[in-house]
Amino acid sequence: MKHIRNFCIIAHIDHGKSTLADRLLQTTNTISDREMMDQVLDDMDLEREKGITIKSHAIQINYKARNGEQFVLNLIDTPGHVDFSYEVSRALAACEGALLLVDATQGIQAQTISNLYLAIDNDLEIIPVINKIDMDGAMIDEVKDQIIDLIGCKPEDILLASGRTGLGVDEVLEAIVEKIPPPKGDPQAPLQALIFDSVFNSFRGIIVYYRVLxxxxxxxxxxxxxxxxxEYEADEIGVLKLKMTEKNEVGTGDVGYIITGIKNAKEVKVGDTITLASNQKPMMIKGFEEVKPMVFAGIYPVNTDEFEELRDCMEKLQLNDASLTFELETSQALGFGFRCGFLGMLHMEIIQERLEREFNQTVITTVPNVSFIAHTTKGEKIIVNNPTEFPDPVKTERIEEPYIKAQIITKPEYIGNIMTLCLGKRGILINQSYLTTSRVELIFEMPLTEIVFDFYDKLKSQTRGYASFDYHPAGYRDSDIVKMDILLNNDKVDALSALIHRSRAHDFGRKLCEKLKELLPRQQFQIAIQAAIGAKIVARENISAMRKDVTAKCYGGDISRKRKLLEKQKEGKKRMRQIGNVEVPQEAFLAVLKLDE
Incomplete structure (x- = not known):
């Protein structure tokens, strides 16, 4: 055990985690030059295309230290984007140490801080590394000062490296061996292993990844x-190299996989404990916190017959992404589907992409929203998760919406921008305090509805990425919430309905109608797009009909001949409008999400 080291790499998005991981694998010859490629641990097409890590990956490295001893290093690569912070918390639970990676050209950024706090909460040994020191804009001394301010280490403790050229990688490996403590644990005690991930394989069933404590x-x-x-039988166990490598036993402190032929996704929970069946009093390992979804949206199959198939795919996807939550839901326009909870908008986009790529499921996603509580005049309390459940305004006494306490850490020069953004989103400033001379903490109370759409993206663009955002629920408060319907030729499209604050409804309705006018295909008849609150229309756009020039063959002669043809066409259009259906393309549902762009 004293030759095992478990560590992960934490950093802000785009600070070079995957590149550094590539160099560590290459330097220790874990991967042959033939197998080597960029982002070698990111095995999803999506991760390569977007250049981000979505899933944490585990891989075992064999390393011979300078003193001649052989070590086994278990690296668990982690994502950097805030939407996947749940992945990070799970990876940290399986490690004793972390490389804190900071980009020499960017300095410490938001996610660096929140991931660092996660690591400190887990009592991990932190090794600070400045990456990209070969870049022209590298500010090595300034970034060193920022790291010393943040974690209070000595200047000589900070390692300099370049993931691209491989500079300083040997020093990083030595530091891992010297500074990160070996796993604690008792090889003689009853088996206790923490499940930190799982993945579905269509031939082998569910493969569970765990760390033996x-x-x-x-x-x-x-x-x-x-x-x-x-209870199950361990058919195959082993460790995670680039491919899974079978072994006869996995000891204390090691990270490995187990295949037991489980086919049902509900039987595996991330954060669960594996023990031997003979153990009469199994102890649960204190796992990581429950995931708290921020955004809810409906996901429906395009063809209603594919509902059962979609349910299977959602369960398999949940195995691989434990932060996804879903329950059944029905819609008049779309039939049967699921109400899903996501950690953020990027998470929602990724889930949709993965359903299409990995499971060949084409799905329709509805407008994201949060849960409200409606109090009726009869004194009943109704939880509204979805605009269709919204009670009749006449019978409603008041509506409560969820509020959150938001903590934003940023640089002093961006305070003005953040104030403008948060107050524009109906936020109330509670507190402002300086943590250091260059970092300020702002605490706001805000409605969760305002955060769902694009708050995080806007916060990032207003502060050039120098703002970390964390939140905690702060109960429900009375609010003037109305239901806005979208009508196409007087027919409601329930999948486009939204629950929104009255002060924002006119503006939102107008923008939505304009956007739909661009996106809906033109028909042979005129389409009226209207946004309505109850019986009151607050915005309207028309899509004019496609017309064939029926008078083309009629040249010269009396005007009444042309008029007769036009009247005949007009009658046909009128009849067509009565029976014609307006197909709403998938882009229209997505457009609602990106209204402010």
């Missing part, structure tokens, strides 16, 4: 998952 897992053991109380 106490005891030893052997091939053929009868194991038990504590929270579900189910």
């Amino acid at each position: 106490n005891g030893t897992l052997r091939k053929g053991d009868k194991v038990k998952f504590v929270s579900t109380n189910q």
Whole structure:
């Protein structure tokens, strides 16, 4: 055990985590030059295209230290984007140390700070590394000062490296061996292993990734998952190299995988504990906190017959992404589907992409929203998760919407921008305090509805990425919330309905109608797009009909001949409008999400 080290790399998005991980694997010959490619641990097409890490990946490295001893290093790569911070918290639970990576050209940024706090909460040994020191704009001394301010280390403790050229990678490996403590645990104790991830394989069933805290897992053991109380046989166990490598036993402190032939996704929970079936009093490991979704949206299959298939795909996807939550829902326009909870808008986009790519599911996503509480005149309390459940305004006494307490950490020069943004989103400033001379903390109370759409993206652009945002629920408060319907030729499209504050409704309705006018295909008849609150129309746009020039063959002669043809066309258009349907393309549902762009 004293030759095992478990560590992860934490950093802000785009500070070079995946590149540094590539160099570590290359330097230790874990990967042959033939297998080497950029972002080698990011095995999803989506991750390569967007250049971001979405899933945390684990890989085992064998390293011979300068003193000649052989070490086993388990690297768990983590994402940098705030929408995937749940992935980070799970990776940290399986490690004893973390490389804190800071870009020499950018300095410390928002996610660096929040991930660092996560690591400190988990009592991890932190090794600060400044990356990209070979870049022209590298500000090495300034960034060193920022790191010393933040974690209070000595200047000589900070390592300099370049993930692109491989400079300083040997020093990083030595520091991992010297500074990160070996895993604690008792090899003789009953087996206790923490599940930190799982993935579905159509041939082998569910493959579970875990970190052994106490005891030893052997091939053929009868194991038990504590929270579900189910027992299985360990058909295959092993460690995670670039491919899974089979072994006969995985000891204390190691990270590995187990295949037991589980087919049902509900039987595996991330954060659960694996123990031996013979253990009469299994102890649950204190796992990580429950995930709290921020954004809710409906996901529906395009063809209603594919509903069961979509349910299977959602369960398999939830295995691989434990932060996704979903429950059943029905809609008049779209049939059966799911109400899903996401951590943010990027998370929602990624889930939709993954459903299409990995499971060939074409889905329709509705407007995202949050839960409200409606109090009726009869004194009933109704929870409204979805605009269709909104009670009749005549029977409603008051509506409460959820508020949050938002904590924003930023640089002093961006305070004005943040104030303007938050107050524009109906926020109330509660407190402002300086943590250091260059970092200020702002605390706001804000309605969760205002944050759902584009708050995070705007906060990032207003502060050039120098703002970290964290929030906690702060209960419900009375609010003037109305339901806005979209009508196409007087027919309601319930998937485009939204619950919105009255002060924002006119503006939102107008923008939405304009956007739909661009996106809906023209028909042979005129389409009226209207936004309505109850019976009151607050915005309207018309899409004019496509016309064939029926008078083209009629040249010269009396005007009444042309008029007769035009009247005939007019009658046809009128009849067509009565029976014609307006198809709403998928882009229109997505457009609602991106209204302010």
